[in-house]
Structures are given as structure tokens and as C-alpha cells.
Amino acid sequence: MTKLTQWLWALVLLGSAWAALTLGALELPPACQEILWPLPAYLLVSAGCYALGTVGYRVATFHDCEDAARELQSQIQEARADLTRRGMRF
Amino acid sequence: MASKRTKPNSPRSLKQTEVRGPAQDKYSVLLPTYNERENLPLIVWLLVKSFSDSGINYEIIIIDDGSPDGTRDVAEQLEKIYGSDKILLRPREKKLGLGTAYIHGMKHATGNYIIIMDADLSHHPKFIPEFIRKQKEGNFDIVSGTRYKGNGGVYGWDLKRKIISRGANFITQILLRPGASDLTGSYRLYRKEVLQKLIENCVSKGYVFQMEMIVRARQLNYTIGEVPISFVDRVYGESKLGGNEVVSFLKGLLTLFATT
Numbered sequence: 567m568t569k570l571t572q573w574l575w576a577l578v579l580l581g582s583a584w585a586a587l588t589l590g591a592l593e594l595p596p597a598c599q600e601i602l603w604p605l606p607a608y609l610l611v612s613a614g615c616y617a618l619g620t621v622g623y624r625v626a627t628f629h630d631c632e633d634a635a636r637e638l639q640s641q642i643q644e645a646r647a648d649l650t651r652r653g654m655r656f
Numbered sequence: 657m658a659s660k661r662t663k664p665n666s667p668r669s670l671k672q673t674e675v676r677g678p679a680q681d682k683y684s685v686l687l688p689t690y691n692e693r694e695n696l697p698l699i700v701w702l703l704v705k706s707f708s709d710s711g712i713n714y715e716i717i718i719i720d721d722g723s724p725d726g727t728r729d730v731a732e733q734l735e736k737i738y739g740s741d742k743i744l745l746r747p748r749e750k751k752l753g754l755g756t757a758y759i760h761g762m763k764h765a766t767g768n769y770i771i772i773m774d775a776d777l778s779h780h781p782k783f784i785p786e787f788i789r790k791q792k793e794g795n796f797d798i799v800s801g802t803r804y805k806g807n808g809g810v811y812g813w814d815l816k817r818k819i820i821s822r823g824a825n826f827i828t829q830i831l832l833r834p835g836a837s838d839l840t841g842s843y844r845l846y847r848k849e850v851l852q853k854l855i856e857n858c859v860s861k862g863y864v865f866q867m868e869m870i871v872r873a874r875q876l877n878y879t880i881g882e883v884p885i886s887f888v889d890r891v892y893g894e895s896k897l898g899g900n901e902v903v904s905f906l907k908g909l910l911t912l913f914a915t916t
Contacts, residue, residue, distance in 0.1 A: 568914060568916055569831060569832060569833070569912075569913050569914075570913055570914045617826065620826060621819070621822050621823050621826050624804070624822045625815070625818045625822050628809065628810065628813075628818050628821075629807060629808065629810070629886075630809060630810070630811060631809045631810060631886035631887075631888065632811065634780065634809075634811055634886035634888050635811040635812065638777065638780065638888050641698075641702060642698055642777075645697070645698045645702065646697075646698070648701065649697050649701055649737070652737045653733070653736070653737060654697055654730075654733050654734070654737060655733065656697070656730075
């Protein structure tokens with residue numbers, strides 16, 4: 567099963583469960599019925615917020631490798647000197 | 657060394673693979689190059705240093721696609737300096753693409769492990785011994801360098817680039833659930849037969865090709881280990897990331913989503 571079909575199946579299953587419940591398949595207390603109806607919209611917005619928050623957090627904590635850059639620069643000097651000694655013409 | 661596990665979908669007969677004991681492991685580095693005249697001597701010097709310092713048996717295969725800037729000339733000098741048993745020149749006439757470069761390189765590789773990496777100094781060879789150690793530790797089929805976990809990271813990226821990178825990775829994780837944190841990275845160690853099998857099965861190009869390899873690897877039940885790496889952006893030369901890349905990345909991602 568491809569990822570796409572997995573998602574479609576999940577949507578169909580959850581969607582039909584939600585539709586059945588909102589149309590009164592089970593006798594649910596009014597409090598439940600009230601939150602059930604807007605639930606998909608609410609979940610969508612929450613997912614969006616989660617996505618933004620997670621990406622924002624990961625961008626903020628993206629590790630900057632200053633040491634690696636410095637080390638590379640000094641190794642480049644070393645490499646050029648050594649290679650020139652061995653006969654490399656740059 | 658423990659006997660090899662057998663896995664579904666990946667039969668390995670003794671005839672096909674080179675059976676080597678741990679003391680005889682050899683690592684072939686595939687370096688596809690295009691206009692890397694400035695960087696090539698430096699990356700080769702760093703590779704030789706890393707391998708020699710750790711006593712690892714290696715060879716470096718340079719696959720130049722007819723670079724007009726004299727990369728080939730520089731490669732020939734390196735072959736003279738380090739010996740043609742360590743530096744193998746296997747050039748091609750024109751720019752043909754990464755997948756075919758790997759295939760071409762592997763035909764001439766005598767190692768039982770293949771390391772792929774960028775030749776522009778963004779991937780530092782000092783991580784290769786760590787890749788090797790990780791591979792031995794978990795007997796992994798693939799070890800992938802990751803910029804997103806542990807103390808992996810980047811240098812020289814502005815905010816926009818970081819946002820695009822993290823955003824793309826987030827979408828990829830949600831849609832593909834690949835089991836690896838860095839899918840577009842191209843700094844990896846593969847068992848030779850694993851890389852061969854994956855390339856046979858992959859159809860995409862560019863960034864998406866690297867992603868597809870990991871996704872196919874999961875499908876074929878290969879095991880993947882990760883090592884945090886530092887990615888130092890562009891010391892010399894021009895970067896190859898543009899608006900077109902983002903669009904083709906999204907197209908490729910959706911294709912993988914719909915077909916795997």
C-alpha cells in the first residue's frame with residue numbers, strides 16, 4: 567500500500583466515523599455532539615499550529631557549526647601547503 | 657564476525673558478494689565532479705588524511721563529467737601524487753547525472769563498501785571513520801549522515817535556507833515516515849551490493865534521488881544507521897540550489913508519496 571493510499575484510507579475511516587456520529591448513529595450526550603461537529607476544523611487548525619511551531623523551533627535550534635568552519639579553513643591552508651610541496655600546481 | 661542475516665527481498669549468495677573478513681574491508685569513495693578544480697585537491701587531501709590516520713583500506717574514484725575548468729588536469733596530478741591504486745580516474749565525456757555516475761564508479765570499485773559524498777568540501781572526511789564505526793556497531797546496510805540530529809548542523813546558511821530546509825524535511829517526515837532524519841543528505845556509507853540494488857530500483861533525479869534511495873531501502877528491509885555530521889556550505893564555487901530545485905523537490909516528494 568502506498569503512503570497515499572494509507573492516508574486516503576485513514577481519511578475515509580475517520581471521516582465516515584465522524585459523519586456517522588454527527589448524524590446520530592449513537593445516542594451521545596449533547597455536550598459531545600457539540601464538540602464533535604467542528605472537530606475536523608479544530609484538528610486542522612491545531613495541526614497547522616503544531617507544524618508552524620515545530621518548524622519554528624527546529625529552525626531556531628538549528629546547530630551552527632562555527633568550529634567546523636574554522637577547522638576547515640585552517641586545514642585548507644595546511645592542504646595547499648602540503649600539496650604544493652608534493653608538486654601540485656594549483 | 658557473525659554470519660550475515662538473510663532478509664526477505666534481498667537474497668545474497670556467496671557468488672554475488674565479495675566475502676571479506678573485517679581485516680580486509682575496503683572502502684571505495686565515489687566522487688562525481690563537475691567544475692571542482694579548486695575543491696578537488698583539498699577534498700582528496702582530507703580524505704587521504706582521514707583514511708591514513710585511521711589505518712583504513714581505501715580508494716578514491718573520481719568521476720568527472722568533462723568539466724571545462726580543468727578539473728581533469730588537477731585529478732591527474734593527484735593520481736601522480738598519491739598513486740593510481742588509491743586515486744582512480746574514471747571520467748565521462750559530458751554531464752550525465754548522479755545515478756549514472758554512481759553506476760559508472762561502482763563498476764570500477766574494488767571495495768566492499770561504498771561512500772558517497774559531495775566534492776565541494778561541504779562534507780568533511782573526518783566523519784568517515786565514525787560512519788565505519790557506526791556500521792560495524794549495528795551491522796547496518798546503510799549509514800547516513802544527518803544534519804538534523806545530535807550535534808549535526810550546518811554553517812553558512814541564512815535564515816531563509818534554514819526555513820526551507822527544516823520545512824521541507826518536516827513535510828517529508830509527515831508524508832513519507834522514512835525512518836531517517838535527513839533524507840536529502842548525500843553523505844552516506846553503503847554496502848556495495850546494497851547500493852547496486854537500490855540504484856537499479858530508483859527512478860528519480862537530483863535531491864529526490866537521494867530521498868528515493870532511503871525510501872526504497874526501507875521497502876527492501878535494509879537497516880539504516882545515522883551519524884550526526886556538520887555541513888559547511890560552499891567554501892569555493894557557486895551553490896546549485898535555486899527556485900527550480902524547490903519545485904522539482906516538491907514534485908518528486910509527491911511522486912514518492914503516491915508511488916511508494
